[in-house]
Amino acid sequence: MKKLILISLSLLIFQFIHAQAPFHRGVNLTNWLQADNASKIQFRKYTKKDFNDIKSLGCDVIRLPVNLHGMTSGAPDYTIDPLFISFLDSAVDWAENLQLYLIIDNHSFDPAVNTSPEIGQILTKVWPQLAERYKDKSDYILYEILNEPHGITNQLWGSIQQLAIDAIRSKDTKHTIIVGASGYNSYADLAQMPVYSDQNLIYTFHFYDPFLFTHQGASWSTPSMEPLSGVPFPYSQAEMPVCPPSLVGTWIQSNLNNYQNDGTVAKVKSLIDIAVNFRNARNVTIFCGEFGVYIPNSDTTDRAFWYQTVKDYFEEKSIPWTIWDYKGGFGLFEKGSGEIFESDLNISLLEALDFTIPEQHPLVIKPDSVGFRIYDDYIGQGILDASYTTGTINYYSDLIPNNDQYCLYWSGGPQYTAVTLDFIPNKDLSRLVNSGYALDMIVRGNTTGIKFDIRFLDSKTADPLDHPWRMRVTLDGAIPGWDKSWHHLHIPLSDFTEHGSWDNNTWYTPTGKFDWSAVDRMEIVSEYGSMDGKEVWFDNIMITDQDTATVVQGGTLGLNTKLTTGELPSLDVLPNPMTESTTISCYLPKSGATRISVYSINGQKITDIINKTLPEGKFTMNWDGNDERGIKVPGGIYICRLSNNNVSKNIKLIKLNE
Secondary structure, three states: HHHHHHHHHHHHHHHHHOOOOOEEEEEEOOOEEEEHHHHHHHHHHOOOOHHHHHOHHHHOOEEEEEEEHHEEEOOOOOEOOOHHHHHHHHHHHHHHHOOOOOEEEEOOOOOOOOOOOOOOOHHHHHHHHHHHHHHHOOEEEEEEOOOOOOOOOOOHHHHHHHHHHHHHHOOOOOOOOEOOOOOEEOOOOOOOOOOOOOEEEEEEEEEOHHHHHHHHOOOOOOOOOOOOOOOOOOOOHHHOOOOOHOOOOOHHHHHOOHHHHHOOHHHHHHHHHHHHHHHHHHOEEEEEEEHHHOOOOOOOHHHHHHHHHHHHHHHHHHOEEEOOOOOOOOOOEEOOOOOOOOOOOOOOHHOOOOOOOOOOOOOOEEOOOEEEEEEOOOOOOOOEOOOOOOOOEEEEEEOOOOOOOOEEOOOEOOOOOOEEEEEEEEOOOOOHHHOOOOEEEEEEEEEOOOOOOEEEOOOOOOEEEEEEEEEEEEEOOEEEEEOOOOOEEEHHHHOOOOEEEEEEEEEOOOOOOOOOEEEEEEEEEEEOOOOOOOEEEEEEEEEEEOOOOOOOOOOOOOOOOOHHHOOOOOEEEEHHHHHHHHEEEEOOOEEEEEEEEEEOOOOOOEEEEEEEOOOOOOEEEOOOOOOOOOEOOOOOOEEEEEEEEEEEEEEEEOOOOO
């Protein structure tokens, strides 16, 4: 009998250990790598500091939603864009460095469009590429095959998911894979999943019940729940709202009538138990990848109580979790705030989730005392893209940038549309204006007749007589001259002139009220007509008191040549950052004298990788991290430069200390 008891206890202990994920709690880092394509990603929206801030809350995992399918060349090969890979590499490196688990979540889905039965043709192409790239990374990296498949049977989805597992395992037998059921990763569908033989899987589910409470105010449901507000949790008859007239006769009214049964703590726990029972029956690991309450129409106190209820039961049942989301409509920050970590966190929500609460300070905008970068390969930190145009804006154009790897490209779109860079929080530039600081940039245009404004807008206050006033400068053919060559501009902020305000469809003439201490944004705007057929590039946009920028790329774009990257040399360096060595790849559209060299950030040549005449084609070569004397160079930032037929291409190369 004792022997049987010991065996039973051993089995229970084994099952308990087997059912644990290596992580416990975390967040979804949304609206970053979910863009339509790689060129629309704003890379500096999040940095390593944000990863560290998240860890300081007590999190040990980040689920990173990625529009993976949109980051490819499309059918038939679905080759992943190297630009996207460079962004994802940074996130992977930050997570590993901070010892945070990172779930690469393939968030390629539209909630209103059913998952295609042919999606396996994409999954089996994209996942081996990522698996090959990250197969040697640490166990902190995990793969999630597809977020919320829906409108597809569990039987069919289960077989497609097996194909994706097999495709990953053909390249990577090490890393954990996260799998889920159809029905939007419903807990109710978990039991319909096939029994997968792979032992290194985690089974995910999402939890948003009661849906009327968690999604009141949501516009993406059918019908829209925007009119619905005031639904309490837990149920209270005295607090129940009347069904909005536009929702009478819909399933929402029916659910409101049944909310006395659905809106209880006991009901919430019973639904989570469905996932628990699946885990126990299959002896597998489960994980709640999403749960949350939409902010706009929910009561703050009820919202926090729901989170605490769900979180407590997850932890009672040993279910790891990541909330949806960190910033955004379901996030950890106060409603309507600037979502600044040091001042805007929702303390009651953090307490409900048992997060560590960092010290908070009221936001005080102090006058800037030094200059800052607005764009230099990437939009500057603390600046968000808020552009409005039907034209093209590409922050990662590699068409002969003046500095480093990319430049900003703008073309097309009707009059009064703009490249808009929103300062978060607002900037106080008053001291810089009085100290002789200037807007400094390198700019290039493709044709005569280009004319546009660059302007700053201040913030609109609660004063009904206040408006978002403008200060502007106009660029045309005289300044700087649109001859397809780069030109350096240094425009003192004091040279900007007030332009008035457009507010609530009304024009207000200037009255001298522009406030340099509350600058909301900078815009590059087609004030004088359409930008169709007109192309402008910008590089190294900054606020500075140094008039020292130089034009590095002294040539002109071919006057009769279509401006496409395919006609120019390309250069790639992987891995980047590098430790011991890296592979340099290039494509040469024409044969000719070719030099690839490595320079220090100060412009001192370190070594030539190659210096000879090469034919047209693709080439790869290795740099071992040594200078021309064979001595290892220290860690730091370097420039890898390709010169071919008087055209140059630069890439910033980071070398880590070995």
